[in-house]
Amino acid sequence: DTIFALSSGAGVRAGVSVIRVSGPHAKLVLQRMCPGGGGGDGLPPPRRAVLRSLRQPGSDTPPRHFPLVDQALVLWLPGPRSFTGEDTVELHTHGSPAVVSATLEALGRLSYHRLAEPGEFTRQAHANGRMDLTEVEALGDLINAQTDAQRRQALAAMGGGQRRSLEAWRGRMVRALAHTEALIDFGEDADDVTEAALSSAVGEMREIRREIEAELEDGGRGEAVRDGVRVAILGPPNAGKSSLLNLLARRDAAIVSPIEGTTRDVVTVSLQLGGMPVVLSDTAGLRSDSEDPIERLGMVRSADEAAKAHVQLWVFDASTPVPPVLDASSAAASPTTATAATGGIAGAPLQLLLRNKVDLSRGGEGGAEGGDTAGGVPSERQWRISCTTGEGVAPFLDQLGGIVRRLYGSDEGETPLVTRARHRQHLEGCVAALAQFEELASLGEAAPLDLACEELRTASLELGRITGRVDVEEVLDVIFRDFCIGK
Ligand SMILES: Nc1nc2c(ncn2[C@@H]2O[C@H](COP(=O)(O)OP(=O)(O)OP(=O)(O)O)[C@@H](O)[C@H]2O)c(=O)[nH]1
Ligand SMILES: [K+]
Ligand SMILES: [Mg+2]
Numbered sequence: 001d002t003i004f005a006l007s008s009g010a011g012v013r014a015g016v017s018v019i020r021v022s023g024p025h026a027k028l029v030l031q032r033m034c035p036g037g038g039g040g041d042g043l044p045p046p047r048r049a050v051l052r053s054l055r056q057p058g059s060d061t062p063p064r065h066f067p068l069v070d071q072a073l074v075l076w077l078p079g080p081r082s083f084t085g086e087d088t089v090e091l092h093t094h095g096s097p098a099v100v101s102a103t104l105e106a107l108g109r110l111s112y113h114r115l116a117e118p119g120e121f122t123r124q125a126h127a128n129g130r131m132d133l134t135e136v137e138a139l140g141d142l143i144n145a146q147t148d149a150q151r152r153q154a155l156a157a158m159g160g161g162q163r164r165s166l167e168a169w170r171g172r173m174v175r176a177l178a179h180t181e182a183l184i185d186f187g188e189d190a191d192d193v194t195e196a197a198l199s200s201a202v203g204e205m206r207e208i209r210r211e212i213e214a215e216l217e218d219g220g221r222g223e224a225v226r227d228g229v230r231v232a233i234l235g236p237p238n239a240g241k242s243s244l245l246n247l248l249a250r251r252d253a254a255i256v257s258p259i260e261g262t263t264r265d266v267v268t269v270s271l272q273l274g275g276m277p278v279v280l281s282d283t284a285g286l287r288s289d290s291e292d293p294i295e296r297l298g299m300v301r302s303a304d305e306a307a308k309a310h311v312q313l314w315v316f317d318a319s320t321p322v323p324p325v326l327d328a329s330s331a332a333a334s335p336t337t338a339t340a341a342t343g344g345i346a347g348a349p350l351q352l353l354l355r356n357k358v359d360l361s362r363g364g365e366g367g368a369e370g371g372d373t374a375g376g377v378p379s380e381r382q383w384r385i386s387c388t389t390g391e392g393v394a395p396f397l398d399q400l401g402g403i404v405r406r407l408y409g410s411d412e413g414e415t416p417l418v419t420r421a422r423h424r425q426h427l428e429g430c431v432a433a434l435a436q437f438e439e440l441a442s443l444g445e446a447a448p449l450d451l452a453c454e455e456l457r458t459a460s461l462e463l464g465r466i467t468g469r470v471d472v473e474e475v476l477d478v479i480f481r482d483f484c485i486g487k
Contacts, residue, residue, distance in 0.1 A: 035063030085128030119483025133468030222416030237285030274401025
C-alpha cells in the first residue's frame with residue numbers, strides 16, 4: 001500500500017509542517033500534486049529539496065490552473081534508500097492548521113493511497129528490513145523521550161547497540177548448533193572428536209550465558225531509564241508524606257490534612273531529578289493499630305508500592321523515634337502481594353530516611369534518635385527537612401538526584417541491553433536453555449545430543465524474538481500501538 005500522513009505535530013501553529021507519502025505510488029502522488037514541475041517526469045532530483053507549487057489535483061482545466069494549495073519544499077526520496085525502504089515523498093508545507101488540512105484534503109482526492117495507521121511508516125521500515133525490533137522500540141522511545149537520559153539511551157539503541165550484541169550471540173549459538181548436529185551423524189566411531197568438539201561448544205555457550213547473565217544483573221537500569229525510577233514515599237501517618245509529594249511535584253497532587261490516615265490510594269506524579277525520569281508515589285501512612293478497614297486496604301497498597309520501588313523514601317516526624325528496621329509489609333501488618341511478576345525490581349530497594357517538621361523542634365534534636373544508622377539507614381542517606389518552611393529540601397533533592405543518576409544513569413556511549421520487560425523475559429529464557437544445553441552436553445558419551453541441540457535451538461529462538469527475526473506478529477501490534485500517526 002501507499003500511505004500518507006502528517007508527520008509533524010498535529011493541531012499546532014508552526015513554521016513548517018511535514019507530510020509524508022510512502023509506497024509504490026508515491027512518485028505518482030508527487031507528480032499529481034506538483035503538475036508541470038521539474039524535468040520530463042516532473043520529479044525533482046532525488047534527495048534534494050526544491051520549492052514547488054502544490055496544487056489541488058483535478059482533471060478539467062490545464063494542471064497549471066488547478067487551485068494552489070501552498071508553496072512547499074518537496075523531497076523525492078526513491079527507495080530503498082529512504083526511511084521506510086519504499087519510494088517516499090516529503091512535503092514541507094507552511095505550518096498552519098489551514099495549510100495542513102488543505103494539503104491533506106488535496107492528497108485525499110487521489111485514489112492511489114490511503115491515510116497511514118499509527119506507526120505504519122516504521123512498520124514498513126521494519127518489514128523492509130531497515131530496522132530490527134529493538135531499533136523500532138528505540139525509535140518509539142526516542143519520540144516519547146522526556147528526559148536527557150531517555151534520549152541518550154534511545155539514541156544508542158536506535159543505532160543498533162542492542163541488535164549487534166544479540167546478533168553476535170545468536171551467530172555463535174547457530175555455529176555451535178551446527179557443530180553439535182554434525183556430531184550426531186558422526187556416530188560412535190569418533191568418540192574423541194565428539195568429546196573435544198562438544199566440550200568446546202559447552203565452553204563457548206557457558207561464556208555467552210555468563211555475558212547475558214551479567215547484562216541481566218544490571219539492576220534494571222535500562223528499564224528504569226525508560227519507565228522512570230520508582231521512588232515510594234513511606235512512613236507513619238501525619239509524617240508529612242503527602243506534603244513532601246506536593247512540594248516536589250510543585251502542585252497539590254495529594255490531600256494534606258492534620259488527620260491521621262488521610263491518604264488511602266497511591267498518588268503518583270512524574271518528575272525529573274538529575275536528568276533522570278522519576279515516578280514518585282505517595283502512600284497511605286503505615287500503622288498497626290488502625291481499625292478502619294479502608295485505611296488497612298490503603299496500607300496493603302503502600303506495602304505493594306514499597307516492594308516495587310527502586311528507592312524507598314521513609315519520612316518520619318523529627319520528634320518521633322525511628323524504628324530499628326524499615327519494613328513496609330510488616331508495618332502494614334499484612335503480607336505484601338507484590339512479586340517480581342508485577343514489576344518487582346532486581347535487587348533490594350535503596351532506603352533513604354527523612355526527618356520532617358524540623359521547624360517544630362528548633363533548638364535541639366527534639367527527641368529524634370541521635371543514632372547514625374537509625375532504621376538501618378547510614379547517616380549519609382539521612383536528611384532533616386521541613387516541608388512547611390522548605391528548610392533542607394534543596395540539598396536533599398540535589399543529593400537524591402545524584403543517587404538516582406549514579407544508580408540508574410548510564411555513561412555516554414554505554415548502552416544497557418535490557419530496556420524492556422520483554423527483553424528481560426526472553427534473555428532469561430535464553431539463559432535457562434543454555435544452562436540445559438551445558439548440562440546435557442556435559443554427560444560425555446551418554447550425552448543425548450538431539451535434546452542438547454533442541455536447547456540450543458530454543459536459546460537462539462529466544463534471542464530471535466527480541467530482534468524480531470522469529471514469530472512476532474502479536475508483539476508487533478503491541479509495539480506499534482504506542483506509536484503516533486505519521487511515524
Ligand atoms: N510544622 C510542620 N507541619 C508539617 C510539615 N509537613 C507536614 N506538616 C503538617 O503535618 C500534617 C500531616 O501532613 P500530611 O502531608 O497530610 O501527612 P501524611 O504523612 O501524608 O499523612 P497520612 O496521609 O495521613 O499518612 C499536615 O497538617 C501538614 O500541614 C512540616 O514540615 N512542618
Ligand atoms: K495526614
Ligand atoms: Mg498523606
